[in-house]
Amino acid sequence: MNDSNSCLTCVDSNCFIKSCYPDWIFRIMKTKSETKYKKGEYIFRVRDHVKGLFFVKNGKIKVVSTGLNGKEQIVRLAGNGHILGHRGFGGKSKEVYPVSAIALEDSVICFVDNDTIYEAFYMNTQFVIELMMFYSKELRAMEVRMKYMAQMTVRERIAFSLLYLKDVFGYESSEQELNANISRADIAALSGTNKEQVIRNLTELEKEGSLLMLADENPDWGTKSPQTLGGNHMTI
Amino acid sequence: MNDSNSCLTCVDSNCFIKSCYPDWIFRIMKTKSETKYKKGEYIFRVRDHVKGLFFVKNGKIKVVSTGLNGKEQIVRLAGNGHILGHRGFGGKSKEVYPVSAIALEDSVICFVDNDTIYEAFYMNTQFVIELMMFYSKELRAMEVRMKYMAQMTVRERIAFSLLYLKDVFGYESSEQELNANISRADIAALSGTNKEQVIRNLTELEKEGSLLMLADENPDWGTKSPQTLGGNHMTI
DNA sequence: CGTGCTTTTGAATAGTATCAAGGCCGGTGG
DNA sequence: CCACCGGCCTTGATACTATTCAAAAGCACG
Numbered sequence: 001m002n003d004s005n006s007c008l009t010c011v012d013s014n015c016f017i018k019s020c021y022p023d024w025i026f027r028i029m030k031t032k033s034e035t036k037y038k039k040g041e042y043i044f045r046v047r048d049h050v051k052g053l054f055f056v057k058n059g060k061i062k063v064v065s066t067g068l069n070g071k072e073q074i075v076r077l078a079g080n081g082h083i084l085g086h087r088g089f090g091g092k093s094k095e096v097y098p099v100s101a102i103a104l105e106d107s108v109i110c111f112v113d114n115d116t117i118y119e120a121f122y123m124n125t126q127f128v129i130e131l132m133m134f135y136s137k138e139l140r141a142m143e144v145r146m147k148y149m150a151q152m153t154v155r156e157r158i159a160f161s162l163l164y165l166k167d168v169f170g171y172e173s174s175e176q177e178l179n180a181n182i183s184r185a186d187i188a189a190l191s192g193t194n195k196e197q198v199i200r201n202l203t204e205l206e207k208e209g210s211l212l213m214l215a216d217e218n219p220d221w222g223t224k225s226p227q228t229l230g231g232n233h234m235t236i
Numbered sequence: 237m238n239d240s241n242s243c244l245t246c247v248d249s250n251c252f253i254k255s256c257y258p259d260w261i262f263r264i265m266k267t268k269s270e271t272k273y274k275k276g277e278y279i280f281r282v283r284d285h286v287k288g289l290f291f292v293k294n295g296k297i298k299v300v301s302t303g304l305n306g307k308e309q310i311v312r313l314a315g316n317g318h319i320l321g322h323r324g325f326g327g328k329s330k331e332v333y334p335v336s337a338i339a340l341e342d343s344v345i346c347f348v349d350n351d352t353i354y355e356a357f358y359m360n361t362q363f364v365i366e367l368m369m370f371y372s373k374e375l376r377a378m379e380v381r382m383k384y385m386a387q388m389t390v391r392e393r394i395a396f397s398l399l400y401l402k403d404v405f406g407y408e409s410s411e412q413e414l415n416a417n418i419s420r421a422d423i424a425a426l427s428g429t430n431k432e433q434v435i436r437n438l439t440e441l442e443k444e445g446s447l448l449m450l451a452d453e454n455p456d457w458g459t460k461s462p463q464t465l466g467g468n469h470m471t472i
Numbered sequence: 473c474g475t476g477c478t479t480t481t482g483a484a485t486a487g488t489a490t491c492a493a494g495g496c497c498g499g500t501g502g
Numbered sequence: 503c504c505a506c507c508g509g510c511c512t513t514g515a516t517a518c519t520a521t522t523c524a525a526a527a528g529c530a531c532g
Binding site: 419420421431432435436439 | 510511512513
């Protein structure tokens with residue numbers, strides 16, 4: 001194991017492993033593996049057996065679920081410090097992934113096997129609590145996303161998806177970075193519509209200059225309603 | 237405290253408190269309070285200060301969020317043994333609820349204050365792990381719900397909501413029990429549409445006899461797609 | 473210089489929300 | 503007892519929105 005593989009010197013300060021006791025960080029360091037995934041590669045596929053937990057060291061990942069008519073739906077995005085493959089540990093031994101995870105750009109992912117993770121839970125209270133808080137936060141964000149999915153027009157959902165992208169990946173200039181990693185089809189899969197609608201609405205938003213406004217938005221994923229989504233519900 | 241207030245003899249075997257060590261169950265028993273809420277009463281309101289964690293002893297609760305145009309959206313349903321007001325503990329001291337919780341029928345809810353809960357986390361590893369698993373499960377269910385919200389037609393969303401109702405509350409005869417607790421407006425708020433659509437689609441489903449089929453459905457909230465929702469995607 | 477891929481635009485169709493009006497109770501007070 | 507009220511449920515007509523199908527333009531790559 002080289003130095004770049006060390007959890008102690010890892011630049012990502014958000015990684016949950018850091019909340020373990022020092023000797024446990026060492027232990028996880030020793031058992032974990034670190035893999036590079038190219039853009040478009042699968043980290044895991046639906047129905048693969050769950051063998052452990054993934055930590056995104058750096059990169060951008062989409063978690064997709066095959067929905068009705070085989071239409072792909074992006075249920076979650078994961079960036080630096082996030083975890084992938086929750087639901088794996090703790091359940092029955094023969095658990096399988098209900099979703100697939102695909103790299104949106106070249107990414108480095110750490111992997112810790114089930115046994116180690118599970119034992120770490122029992123030995124590192126803070127670690128479990130942090131993870132629980134993470135789930136709790138994700139759950140809340142999900143509730144908000146679901147609410148908006150249910151109530152918004154397509155145009156608003158698309159705008160909202162851009163905000164979500166910015167929130168998770170922290171894009172600065174929506175335009176270029178966005179085009180680099182995310183296709184129109186991806187945005188559609190995130191917004192629950194088709195690529196044609198995405199294209200139409202993006203050009204409209206661009207005409208109005210709303211895209212730049214979106215880039216400046218700082219959504220609070222809990223209490224606040226989106227203010228400038230350029231739709232009927234616009235409240236600027 | 238009378239006997240019915242005891243966590244040891246509580247009939248609900250799913251309650252998370254049971255995964256604490258015996259002496260901690262006693263401690264929680266002593267500090268907790270137990271309140272009856274009538275149908276329609278609020279357990280907590282959006283922006284109330286979070287003071288602890290609620291456990292549904294028995295009853296049916298809807299967790300609602302005010303969405304766009306002030307339209308109510310039901311983001312979650314909670315039945316026996318479920319918890320309410322997650323997100324409270326652990327965060328900043330002055331946390332507030334991002335949602336409201338309302339009783340759908342007369343319900344009994346236990347309440348444990350923040351300090352006790354938080355200390356219990358640190359002293360009862362199994363307790364935290366169970367809670368984490370619960371969140372993880374809820375998160376997964378939420379991802380599925382979101383996917384369907386995004387991809388389904390109104391008709392299918394309504395059918396799906398009925399399955400969700402059955403899953404959480406375990407209705408046997410959809411018809412009567414459903415009408416007793418849930419109004420058409422509630423189903424609309426759960427499905428992300430309006431009461432008119434709910435009415436139209438329910439009568440259609442009834443004509444086709446699909447309602448009864450729905451009652452027999454046993455949805456797997458993870459991998460399986462709904463098979464008999466009586467829409468375009470129907471695959472009977 | 474095709475070939476395959478994503479993006480873009482158009483037109484026809486289907487689905488959904490909204491508005492308006494009326495029906496059906498259960499309760500309340502004259 | 504009956505009339506009235508307010509609640510929820512139901513139905514219809516209309517305007518709007520979104521999906522789908524089709525076709526073409528742009529672009530990278532061998």
